[in-house]
Amino acid sequence: MKKSSLLVSAALLMFAGIANAHGPVRAKMTASITIDAPAAKVWEVIKNFDDMSWHPRVVSVKGDSTNKKGDHRTLTFEKGYTVTEELKTHDDSKMSYKYKITDMSSTGTIKHAGKDEDIPTLPVENYASEISVEDKGGKAEVEWVATYYRAYVNNNPPAELNEEAADKAVSEVLTSGLEALAKKVDSGSNAEVKVVIKR
Amino acid sequence: MLKQSIAAFTFLLAFANIVSAQPNAFITNQLDNTVSVIDTARQQVINTIKVTGKPAGVAVNPKRKHIYISTPEGGGFAVIDSQSLKVLRAVKVGGASLGIAVDKAGERVFVADWYENSVAVFNTQNFEKIANITVGKSPSGMAVSPDNKWLYVANRVDDSISQIDLKKLTIRNTTKVGAHPFGIVVDSKGKRLYTANVESDNVTVLDAHKMKRVATLKVGSRPYAVALAMNDSLLFVTNQDDNTVSAIDTKTLKTLAVIEVGDKPEGISTHPDGRFVYVANWFDNNVSLIDAKTLEVVSTINTGEGSRAFGEFISP
Numbered sequence: 001m002k003k004s005s006l007l008v009s010a011a012l013l014m015f016a017g018i019a020n021a022h023g024p025v026r027a028k029m030t031a032s033i034t035i036d037a038p039a040a041k042v043w044e045v046i047k048n049f050d051d052m053s054w055h056p057r058v059v060s061v062k063g064d065s066t067n068k069k070g071d072h073r074t075l076t077f078e079k080g081y082t083v084t085e086e087l088k089t090h091d092d093s094k095m096s097y098k099y100k101i102t103d104m105s106s107t108g109t110i111k112h113a114g115k116d117e118d119i120p121t122l123p124v125e126n127y128a129s130e131i132s133v134e135d136k137g138g139k140a141e142v143e144w145v146a147t148y149y150r151a152y153v154n155n156n157p158p159a160e161l162n163e164e165a166a167d168k169a170v171s172e173v174l175t176s177g178l179e180a181l182a183k184k185v186d187s188g189s190n191a192e193v194k195v196v197i198k199r
Numbered sequence: 200m201l202k203q204s205i206a207a208f209t210f211l212l213a214f215a216n217i218v219s220a221q222p223n224a225f226i227t228n229q230l231d232n233t234v235s236v237i238d239t240a241r242q243q244v245i246n247t248i249k250v251t252g253k254p255a256g257v258a259v260n261p262k263r264k265h266i267y268i269s270t271p272e273g274g275g276f277a278v279i280d281s282q283s284l285k286v287l288r289a290v291k292v293g294g295a296s297l298g299i300a301v302d303k304a305g306e307r308v309f310v311a312d313w314y315e316n317s318v319a320v321f322n323t324q325n326f327e328k329i330a331n332i333t334v335g336k337s338p339s340g341m342a343v344s345p346d347n348k349w350l351y352v353a354n355r356v357d358d359s360i361s362q363i364d365l366k367k368l369t370i371r372n373t374t375k376v377g378a379h380p381f382g383i384v385v386d387s388k389g390k391r392l393y394t395a396n397v398e399s400d401n402v403t404v405l406d407a408h409k410m411k412r413v414a415t416l417k418v419g420s421r422p423y424a425v426a427l428a429m430n431d432s433l434l435f436v437t438n439q440d441d442n443t444v445s446a447i448d449t450k451t452l453k454t455l456a457v458i459e460v461g462d463k464p465e466g467i468s469t470h471p472d473g474r475f476v477y478v479a480n481w482f483d484n485n486v487s488l489i490d491a492k493t494l495e496v497v498s499t500i501n502t503g504e505g506s507r508a509f510g511e512f513i514s515p
Contacts, residue, residue: 025253026481147482155313199253
């Protein structure tokens, strides 16, 4: 747990300087964990798009249950903040699904460059993601890839809506989710989440 | 041993032939800091060139046998020899260079600066800066008219296209289009201009001379760039968030097909034969090849991480 957090902060630090140098650039964050359990068993826990009970930050989820393209789900986080997502692809044989965020609640407003700017639940823009499980010699490798822009689309973002804020929030969601998933499937697990950010 | 050397020698010989084969597609892999060179006769990557600074945009200059690669993080562009596939030099521009285009004579290269809201003009012989033209906010895609009179620039944040007089190097006209235009293309007669509008999920068709809006076409989610094929009769649009390419009949302005490609399709360019269309898939790290005749994907070529290839990326 400690080690993985350190890795994340090192990655964040590395990118913070670069990120401010230009306009919004799409980031690709890859979070992965190897769980000592059969891949199919892990997939069974996460495969239903309307079931996020394995994720500790998600208080409740409401959504369509067909696992087909176009399904929607609304996740409720702490304090009632919400994120609505749409299923893009779902492939049982590949043990993978892809989705994107279509709507988010606002957690507050800040004044920046003379305008009111909403701070969304996740301070990101145009977020899309894929979660997949792969068999690696009897163990399950879970990979959660998120692509997103910072929330502020124009140049010179405020701190609440810059790349650093986006990376921090997304890595928190991915890391805590994968850690909890590992514990759920293999209660003795102390597997570490590896996070790589590229943009 | 001898057999091996002969084999190696034959291989080298074969390789030398491949390198000089044309046309080639130059795919920027932004997250890898590389450019994949695809031999379009064999649909294979024949070389991977290291280019630092998060390479994004591509422009080709047949006259000088140059390929220009914009490097947003390096604030400039790299010059690649289209024959030897070696980086000849890096040219410093300023803030964050993204869109890049060459005039039809091959004499000047234009570099849009996302941050400085300007287009820098460089001489392609000595790479000295000729001019700096102030345009709209966050200039991105650019295109040059076939008669070499006009340079068009998409001002992303201003939702507009500027038409620049290439003799005077000043703006002649600016027209509003859809929300956040990014990639643009002008047809081979210089009559029509098409813009991919990222935020409004549509394409604006402009009269390229008068700069008047002719039509607005609904496409997929977050269109990124556009390319023309089959003698300008078909327009192809990459829909980033749908993993598709829209194929539109430019006469009737109707969508003929929505073609499934890789994830996050971005840059798109048509082979000089007018038939095969190359699409860079950012998320999937590959290129989809579409046959414009059948409107089907006929091949998928693995490239590098974060394939973007923004601009005209196939050398004739």
